Amino acid sequence: MRASFSDNLVALASADPSVLLLTGDHGYALFDSFRRACPAQYINAGIAEQNMVGVAAGLARTGFRPIVYGLSAFVPVRVVEQIKIDVAHDNLPVIFIGDGAGFVYSQLGTSHQSTEDIACARAIPNLSVYSPADRFEVAACMRMAYQSKAPIYLRIGKSDRGDVHVAVPQAKIGQLLEVKSGHSGDIVFIATGAMVRTAIDIATQSYPDAAVWSAPFIKPIDHEQVISICQHNRVVVVLEEHSVFAGLGSVIAEIASEYSPVKILRIGVRDRFSHFCGSYEYLLKEHGLDRAAIEQRVRTYLSTE
Amino acid sequence: MQTAKPDHREQSSAAGSFDPAILRKTVLDMAFAGSTVHIGCAFSIVELLAVLYRSHLRYPGNDPMAEGRDYLVLSKGHGVMAQYACMREKGWIGDAEVAGYFSDGSKLKGLSDSRNPGLEVTSGTLGHGFSVGVGLALGIKLKSTDQKVYALVGDGELNEGPIWEGALFAAHHALRNFMVIVDENGYQAMGTTREVLKLESIQSKFESFGFEVATVDGHDESAIDGAIGRLWASASNAPKAIVAQTVKGKGVPFMEHNNAWHYTRLDPETYARAIAALTRHSQ
Numbered sequence A: 001m002r003a004s005f006s007d008n009l010v011a012l013a014s015a016d017p018s019v020l021l022l023t024g025d026h027g028y029a030l031f032d033s034f035r036r037a038c039p040a041q042y043i044n045a046g047i048a049e050q051n052m053v054g055v056a057a058g059l060a061r062t063g064f065r066p067i068v069y070g071l072s073a074f075v076p077v078r079v080v081e082q083i084k085i086d087v088a089h090d091n092l093p094v095i096f097i098g099d100g101a102g103f104v105y106s107q108l109g110t111s112h113q114s115t116e117d118i119a120c121a122r123a124i125p126n127l128s129v130y131s132p133a134d135r136f137e138v139a140a141c142m143r144m145a146y147q148s149k150a151p152i153y154l155r156i157g158k159s160d161r162g163d164v165h166v167a168v169p170q171a172k173i174g175q176l177l178e179v180k181s182g183h184s185g186d187i188v189f190i191a192t193g194a195m196v197r198t199a200i201d202i203a204t205q206s207y208p209d210a211a212v213w214s215a216p217f218i219k220p221i222d223h224e225q226v227i228s229i230c231q232h233n234r235v236v237v238v239l240e241e242h243s244v245f246a247g248l249g250s251v252i253a254e255i256a257s258e259y260s261p262v263k264i265l266r267i268g269v270r271d272r273f274s275h276f277c278g279s280y281e282y283l284l285k286e287h288g289l290d291r292a293a294i295e296q297r298v299r300t301y302l303s304t305e
Numbered sequence B: 001m002q003t004a005k006p007d008h009r010e011q012s013s014a015a016g017s018f019d020p021a022i023l024r025k026t027v028l029d030m031a032f033a034g035s036t037v038h039i040g041c042a043f044s045i046v047e048l049l050a051v052l053y054r055s056h057l058r059y060p061g062n063d064p065m066a067e068g069r070d071y072l073v074l075s076k077g078h079g080v081m082a083q084y085a086c087m088r089e090k091g092w093i094g095d096a097e098v099a100g101y102f103s104d105g106s107k108l109k110g111l112s113d114s115r116n117p118g119l120e121v122t123s124g125t126l127g128h129g130f131s132v133g134v135g136l137a138l139g140i141k142l143k144s145t146d147q148k149v150y151a152l153v154g155d156g157e158l159n160e161g162p163i164w165e166g167a168l169f170a171a172h173h174a175l176r177n178f179m180v181i182v183d184e185n186g187y188q189a190m191g192t193t194r195e196v197l198k199l200e201s202i203q204s205k206f207e208s209f210g211f212e213v214a215t216v217d218g219h220d221e222s223a224i225d226g227a228i229g230r231l232w233a234s235a236s237n238a239p240k241a242i243v244a245q246t247v248k249g250k251g252v253p254f255m256e257h258n259n260a261w262h263y264t265r266l267d268p269e270t271y272a273r274a275i276a277a278l279t280r281h282s283q
Helices: A002-015 A032-037 A049-061 A080-090 A117-122 A135-148 A195-206 A223-231 A248-259 A280-286 A291-304 B008-015 B020-034 B039-043 B046-056 B077-090 B095-099 B129-143 B161-172 B202-208 B221-233 B268-282
Strands: A019-023 A042-044 A065-071 A095-099 A128-130 A152-155 A177-180 A185-191 A212-214 A217-219 A233-243 A263-269 B071-074 B149-154 B178-184 B212-217 B240-245
Touching (some): A049 B161, A117 A152, A195 A233, B020 B039, B020 B077, B020 B095, B046 B077, B046 B149, B077 B095
Parallel strands (some): A185 A233
Antiparallel strands (some): A177 A212
């Protein structure tokens, strides 16, 4: 997934000299090929994220296409106000890449973990939020972000969980993508980012009739498609490596509550910080987001609803 | 490149005189019409803006959105009424907008909003415009044009961390086309800058960040004009800074050095007194 990110970045910048990559002194090794291929389009803005976003806004105003890279805990969370005022207010074409979202930095603690970023970003007018699940969705999201010429937050979470597609999907912006087919009826899964793999594994093992949808676009999202999924199922389970507040689960619940009320189980981070450190799998367990814990919650929910 | 350079002095003189007394009267008219605050913040930058608009800012075709224009970034958005007054002289704002300031549905807000042609950034939340200006300057440098960027910041605004992030960046990237102008009026919202958060020497701070700096009387138009000209003429690649020593509320004696005029609204009596004081002052 990170290789796909780097390859697509190099491809965009090689084809368009107005593309400039700004990093807040992050991305060691990740940008080696970019720096080789497009050295004049690489700017390390230093450990100064607020200024970096303001600079990106100024560059966009003079006709450049800045791509601002940081860890998701910093871009967008540390610079929410700069994104809102300097960039989104005037719909400037700046792409924000928030890498390492969720619990990727499982051993470093809360400062580098990011489970509030979608919530921060999606309330900002004009700002879209993309959350790809694998290398193919990364490619599709980056192409669409570049073409949209508007502010985009592109969230990259745990990147080594394998493919959920076999090729780059020909998606429209906002579209949910079926990554496991199923029959309408009892239960359906909608997930984003690294949790798409978990949803597929759970459904394949325990709910073979259930469809699994990946949501690479948190905002905008295709309302008609969400309504249709909600109308045709008794229970919708939404999974994300993000707070249960104002993330994908909230998006689905907001749409469903207005147009197609249905039981929705929101699986995510339940309003708590990490207390301990350890492997990524350990952190998922601590937050009840490992496969076994999620299966248990789904079973309990289905048996009591 | 030089031959394509527009004669900005000719354009500007055609558009308005930028007489500080007239600019201050427009500010008072707007503040009274809108029953609004921040008069002191606007008055301290009147001469700075007058010199910039009259003699330095280039707007080809007198178009505030012209490709190739110079950029004036009002980072201290609280002074925006002084900029509106200049935009009126440029013919970009009409008398109806001055008289209708803050009426329902009006476009001109109490802080700088970039959706109005002539205002380059949305500011008021402080420490933003400086960085956007640095980005504009970098973009211009990468495009190799001769445009210039002026970022007008308040001395209180220098409390904000991103200013100093941007200062490092501007010097590192040798943005010689970037000039920050600090309105050193010695006050911020809740008191003097000395009482709130000591700044010490602004000149030495910017010098230590790698800027070429001049300190001037921010109400002496020829001194301001001379300092801007000298800094641009320098052979150095360093970004430029002007520390303009100003008086908050300048122009109306009962407002000068009185921080209450950061927040106080005019009533008919104070409006009349202020207008009378301006008239006396300018005669």
